[in-house]
Amino acid sequence: MMTLSHGAAGLLPDRHPQGDLFICDIFDAIPKGDLATMEHPVFSLSTRPDTRILRYAHNDVEIEVTPSVKGLATIHDKDILIFCISQLMAAVNAGRTVSRTVRLKAHDLLVATNRETSGDAYRRLRDAFERLAGTRITTNLTTGPKEDPVEVTRGFGLIESWEILRRARGGRMISVAVTLSEWLYRAILSKSVLTLSRDYFRLRKPLERRVYELARKHCGRQESWRISVDTLLKKSGSASPRRVFRKMLRDMIAADTLPDYAMSEEEGDLIRFTRRDAVIEPETLGQAADLPLLDAGTLAAARTILPGADVYALEAEWRGYWLRTGRPRLADPARAFLGFVTRRAAG
Numbered sequence: 347m348m349t350l351s352h353g354a355a356g357l358l359p360d361r362h363p364q365g366d367l368f369i370c371d372i373f374d375a376i377p378k379g380d381l382a383t384m385e386h387p388v389f390s391l392s393t394r395p396d397t398r399i400l401r402y403a404h405n406d407v408e409i410e411v412t413p414s415v416k417g418l419a420t421i422h423d424k425d426i427l428i429f430c431i432s433q434l435m436a437a438v439n440a441g442r443t444v445s446r447t448v449r450l451k452a453h454d455l456l457v458a459t460n461r462e463t464s465g466d467a468y469r470r471l472r473d474a475f476e477r478l479a480g481t482r483i484t485t486n487l488t489t490g491p492k493e494d495p496v497e498v499t500r501g502f503g504l505i506e507s508w509e510i511l512r513r514a515r516g517g518r519m520i521s522v523a524v525t526l527s528e529w530l531y532r533a534i535l536s537k538s539v540l541t542l543s544r545d546y547f548r549l550r551k552p553l554e555r556r557v558y559e560l561a562r563k564h565c566g567r568q569e570s571w572r573i574s575v576d577t578l579l580k581k582s583g584s585a586s587p588r589r590v591f592r593k594m595l596r597d598m599i600a601a602d603t604l605p606d607y608a609m610s611e612e613e614g615d616l617i618r619f620t621r622r623d624a625v626i627e628p629e630t631l632g633q634a635a636d637l638p639l640l641d642a643g644t645l646a647a648a649r650t651i652l653p654g655a656d657v658y659a660l661e662a663e664w665r666g667y668w669l670r671t672g673r674p675r676l677a678d679p680a681r682a683f684l685g686f687v688t689r690r691a692a693g
Contacts, residue, residue: 356603357548361460376656377458377542378431380533382489383424384540384563387583388504390418391552404580407487414480416473419504421552423474425459427504428542430524432458434534436654444534447525449511452518460547468518475508475524489533502527541659543605553594554603556582561607561619570620578617638668638679647680648687660687 383389386409390396395417402409411418430448437444452471456463461471483502505524512521526534533539540562549555560581565571573581579591586594595617599609607619640661648657664686668674676682 356601378539381538384559389421409485412482419477419481440654446531478505545605572618575615644680
C-alpha cells in the first residue's frame with residue numbers, strides 16, 4: 347500500500363524500504379487479517395504483561411480468553427498471525443498446496459511487520475510465540491464454510507505450536523516452524539480474511555491497531571460506518587474507563603493516523619469512520635462513466651506479473667491513486683493498470 351501522508355508524524359518510521367521487501371517475495375504476500383479476530387476482541391491492548399481472564403459476549407458470540415504465566419497474547423503479537431495468514435493466502439491464490447504448519451524466516455517476519463532486526467527484536471519475537479501458544483480461547487464462534495460450521499467449545503491456542511528449526515552461531519533464531527490452530531486454519535481455507543494496509547504495522551498504539559481492524563471489518567465498501575462509543579469500547583477489548591477511552595478516541599481523531607479511514611465524533615456519542623478513498627467502486631462513486639474498469643483478462647494478466655498477489659487490492663490501490671492524481675483521462679486503462687503492477691513487481 348502507499349505510504350500515508352496524513353498524520354504521518356504520528357506513525358512509526360518505515361524501517362525497511364519497499365525494495366527490501368522483495369527479498370523472499372515478502373511483498374507478494376499482502377497483509378491479511380482473519381475476520382473473526384478483527385470482529386471480536388481476542389488480543390490484549392496492554393503493553394505490559396496482562397494476566398487477566400478476558401470475557402466477551404456480544405449478540406450470540408461468547409469468548410473467554412485465558413492467559414498463560416507469560417500473559418495474554420497482545421495486539422502486537424498478532425503481527426505473527428497476520429504474516430502467517432498472508433503467506434498462506436498468497437500460496438492458496440497461487441494454487442499451491444498449504445498446511446497448518448508455516449515455515450518462515452524470522453528476519454522476513456521482522457522486516458514484513460516493520461520491526462527492528464536487532465538481537466532484542468529476536469528475543470521479543472520468541473516471547474510473542476510463547477504468548478500466542480499459551481493463550482487459550484474458549485468460544486462458540488465458528489470459522490470455515492457456513493455449510494460445514496464447527497462450534498468450538500474447548501480451549502485452544504491461537505497457534506498450536508512453534509519450533510526453532512535453525513539458529514545462528516550466536517543463538518539467534520533463523521528459521522521457525524509455526525503450526526496454526528485448526529480454528530484459524532479453517533478461516534484461511536474459507537478465505538474469511540480481509541486485506542490490511544501495510545501502514546497498519548506503523549501504527550504506534552495498540553488501540554489504534556484495534557480500532558483500524560474494526561473500521562476495516564465493518565466499513566467494507568460503504569462510504570462510512572458509525573458506532574457508539576459504548577459499543578466501540580466493548581468491541582475494542584480496551585480495559586480503560588469510558589471517560590479515558592473517549593479521550594483516547596479524541597486524541598486519535600486529532601492525530602489522524604489511521605490508514606484508509608478518517609475518524610470524526612458526532613452527536614449522540616457516536617464515532618464515524620469515513621473511507622479516505624471512499625469511491626473505488628462504480629456504485630459508490632456514482633460516476634461510473636469515467637471510472638477505470640478492468641476485465642477478468644486484465645486481472646489474470648496481473649496475477650501472472652505478480653504471482654500470489656491480491657489483484658483486487660492492487661486494483662483498489664491503483665484506482666485510489668488515479669483519484670488522488672486528479673482522475674486523468676486514460677486511453678487504455680488495462681495497459682495503465684498492468685504498467686502499475688509491473689512497476690510494483692520490479693520494485
